[in-house]
Amino acid sequence: MFLRRRSTSTQPDEELVAQARTGNRASLGTLWDRYAHLLFGVAMKYLKNTEAAKDLVMEVFMDLPALAAKHEVRAFRPWVHAVVRNRCLMRLRKAEPHASPGPFPVAEEDDGAVLKEASLQALETAIAQLPVGQAQCIRCFYLERNSYQQVAERTGLPVEQVRSHLQNGRRNLRIMIKRHGHTH
Numbered sequence: 001m002f003l004r005r006r007s008t009s010t011q012p013d014e015e016l017v018a019q020a021r022t023g024n025r026a027s028l029g030t031l032w033d034r035y036a037h038l039l040f041g042v043a044m045k046y047l048k049n050t051e052a053a054k055d056l057v058m059e060v061f062m063d064l065p066a067l068a069a070k071h072e073v074r075a076f077r078p079w080v081h082a083v084v085r086n087r088c089l090m091r092l093r094k095a096e097p098h099a100s101p102g103p104f105p106v107a108e109e110d111d112g113a114v115l116k117e118a119s120l121q122a123l124e125t126a127i128a129q130l131p132v133g134q135a136q137c138i139r140c141f142y143l144e145r146n147s148y149q150q151v152a153e154r155t156g157l158p159v160e161q162v163r164s165h166l167q168n169g170r171r172n173l174r175i176m177i178k179r180h181g182h183t184h
Contacts, residue, residue, distance in 0.1 A: 011146055012154070013076035021068045032061055035077065039084045046088035055090065061069075077143050078124040112139035127169075128174040137162050 009016070009030045019027035036057055043053035060067075069071055073079050127135050133155070140151040142160075152159045 017064075017068045017076050017147060019074045020065050023065060028061065028064060031076070031080075032066070035080060036061070039080065040094055042081060042084045046085070046092060052091070057064055057084065060087060075124075075128070075139060075143075077139070078127075082121075082124075122177055122180060124172065126173050126180075129176060130169055130172055133157070133161075134165045134172065138169040138173070139164055139167035 011027075011030070011033070013031065014026040020031065039057045039060065040053055044050065044150050045054045051159050060080070064080075067083065068159050071079070112129065122124045127138055130138065136155055137151055137157075140154055141148070146154065149155075150158050152164045155162065157165070
């Protein structure tokens with residue numbers, strides 16, 4: 001699919017984005033290695049065409065320094081996911097300008113994907129509303145798939161505090177999502 005190398009960088013995504021803003025190609029390469037395959041999956045979900053999905057992901061990474069300069073990127077993974085999703089939707093709208101008047105030009109069989117995407121957006125919004133420590137631990141553990149020990153090392157918190165933040169963060173996320181009616 002995409003050429004990737006095993007990344008050995010332990011720099012947080014946000015530091016890499018800051019470096020990419022200044023034209024640092026190595027940091028862009030590390031972000032590519034971490035996320036190109038995931039973003040390809042997002043693009044495939046919408047475009048359902050391998051070549052179009054690859055092209056879109058490559059375009060996003062080519063535009064990344066300029067995009068990052070225009071926007072404050074506090075959490076790279078959900079931000080770049082949203083960029084890819086929005087570009088896919090724009091491409092679909094261009095391809096079918098006279099499609100259904102709703103916000104998503106998708107067929108009925110794709111309604112599940114739209115609902116899942118809405119749930120993911122609600123989750124991203126809820127994570128952003130968590131206290132800083134909880135949000136940081138949730139992102140590191142669940143989104144970046146780090147172990148408790150790795151989260152502790154990245155955040156400088158003891159493992160017990162990481163576990164506590166994760167437990168409280170999960171509870172708070174459930175409460176926020178239920179409150180806003182996004183349960184399925």
